[in-house]
Amino acid sequence: LFAQVELAPRDPILGLNEAFNADARANKVNLGVGVYFTDEGKIPLLKAVREAERQRLEAAAARGYLPIEGIAAYNQAVQGLLLGKDSPLITAGRVITAQALGGTGALKIGADFLNRLTPDSIVAISDPSWENHRALFEGAGFTVKNYRYFDAATSGLDFAGMLADLKALPAKSIVVLHACCHNPTGVDLSADQWKEVVAACQAGDLIPFLDMAYQGFAEGIEPDGAAVRLFADSGLSFFVSSSFSKSFSLYGERVGALSIITGSKDEAARVLSQEKRVIRTNYSNPPTHGGTVVATVLNSPELRAMWEAELGEMRDRIKLMRNQFVNKLAAKGAKRDFSFVNRQRGMFSYTGLSAAQVERLQKEFGIYAVSTGRICVAALNSKNIDAVVDAVAAVL
Numbered sequence: 366l367f368a369q370v371e372l373a374p375r376d377p378i379l380g381l382n383e384a385f386n387a388d389a390r391a392n393k394v395n396l397g398v399g400v401y402f403t404d405e406g407k408i409p410l411l412k413a414v415r416e417a418e419r420q421r422l423e424a425a426a427a428r429g430y431l432p433i434e435g436i437a438a439y440n441q442a443v444q445g446l447l448l449g450k451d452s453p454l455i456t457a458g459r460v461i462t463a464q465a466l467g468g469t470g471a472l473k474i475g476a477d478f479l480n481r482l483t484p485d486s487i488v489a490i491s492d493p494s495w496e497n498h499r500a501l502f503e504g505a506g507f508t509v510k511n512y513r514y515f516d517a518a519t520s521g522l523d524f525a526g527m528l529a530d531l532k533a534l535p536a537k538s539i540v541v542l543h544a545c546c547h548n549p550t551g552v553d554l555s556a557d558q559w560k561e562v563v564a565a566c567q568a569g570d571l572i573p574f575l576d577m578a579y580q581g582f583a584e585g586i587e588p589d590g591a592a593v594r595l596f597a598d599s600g601l602s603f604f605v606s607s608s609f610s611k612s613f614s615l616y617g618e619r620v621g622a623l624s625i626i627t628g629s630k631d632e633a634a635r636v637l638s639q640e641k642r643v644i645r646t647n648y649s650n651p652p653t654h655g656g657t658v659v660a661t662v663l664n665s666p667e668l669r670a671m672w673e674a675e676l677g678e679m680r681d682r683i684k685l686m687r688n689q690f691v692n693k694l695a696a697k698g699a700k701r702d703f704s705f706v707n708r709q710r711g712m713f714s715y716t717g718l719s720a721a722q723v724e725r726l727q728k729e730f731g732i733y734a735v736s737t738g739r740i741c742v743a744a745l746n747s748k749n750i751d752a753v754v755d756a757v758a759a760v761l
């Protein structure tokens with residue numbers, strides 16, 4: 366049966382964890398996967414999460430099946446984060462949200478639903494994009510193309526190229542956009558650029574699919590939701606995948622959501638009924654724990670304030686690490702100006718290091734990064750940054 370099965374390559378991101386774990390060197394550093402670590406190099410268990418878990422334990426809640434679309438209080442809270450709790454779209458019943466298995470799970474149920482709805486659509490993703498976007502949409506049956514995004518010459522955005530490529534897409538193409546903290550580059554659009562992208566989606570009859578995995582890591586919950594609000598104001602129908610892996614430090618609980626903004630309450634009911642069929646035939650219904658924890662935090666004013674403060678600390682520490690990375694490389698006399706790292710946002714930086722340089726970092730120094738040159742700035746800390754800077758300067 367399996368004689369013809371070929372060995373698949375390691376996942377470009379999660380595969381690095383396997384190699385890192387197998388590395389016996391004591392001073393190894395994992396800048397590969399997008400995970401936030403404290404200055405002590407630990408994945409934090411947030412205080413707000415611990416308190417919500419304590420309450421849940423005390424309540425000794427039964428673990429029955431959840432509804433197919435998940436916990437209602439969770440789904441409402443997700444909508445509030447994305448659109449603002451007083452959004453007229455929510456009041457009008459035009460938004461549906463389904464709890465999903467992380468951001469990836471949300472993208473998958475969105476992709477499967479879209480493939481039933483409009484199978485001949487092209488999916489357009491940024492060049493570059495998160496490695497899993499292409500594989501996921503191709504796996505759902507779509508042809509996936511790139512639109513221009515990153516400008517290697519400036520380590521910034523090729524906005525003219527992006528806009529030209531979006532305008533050239535056939536009607537009903539699905540455009541995957543990173544709502545904030547672009548993964549892998551850390552390069553985001555300005556508010557004015559977002560307005561032009563929204564206009565291009567309207568003019569071209571495109572289907573926007575916003576990936577929101579890092580809300581709160583650029584400037585804060587409200588400002589990081591700005592792009593979603595612009596799409597909401599446009600009258601377009603669109604999709605948003607949310608992830609709370611990073612913002613709640615709940616990676617292994619797989620807490621995410623798919624929200625679909627439809628044209629009317631009636632449309633919303635029909636779309637939800639179809640989305641439920643997709644979920645039921647994939648994994649039936651979501652797990653209880655992570656969603657309950659996030660809903661408890663978001664729906665309690667005290668815990669929400671505690672969470673936003675903790676998220677702010679994570680954001681500030683990443684910015685500090687960006688700053689130190691840039692300054693220390695300059696102080697070392699690095700041949701390249703890395704000041705662009707301070708302009709990039711979120712967990713990642715596209716450093717411009719080549720695949721060969723990344724390989725040297727791993728082999729000679731035990732420093733792991735994605736072969737594209739992406740590093741997770743959120744894994745730098747006061748103890749490992751000097752070693753990382755020395756190694757980067759050495760391979761340049």
Ligand code: LMR
Pocket residue numbers: 378379397398399400495497548
């Ligand atoms: C990343 O890009 O490293 C994260 O989103 C983790 C993942 O699933 O790839």
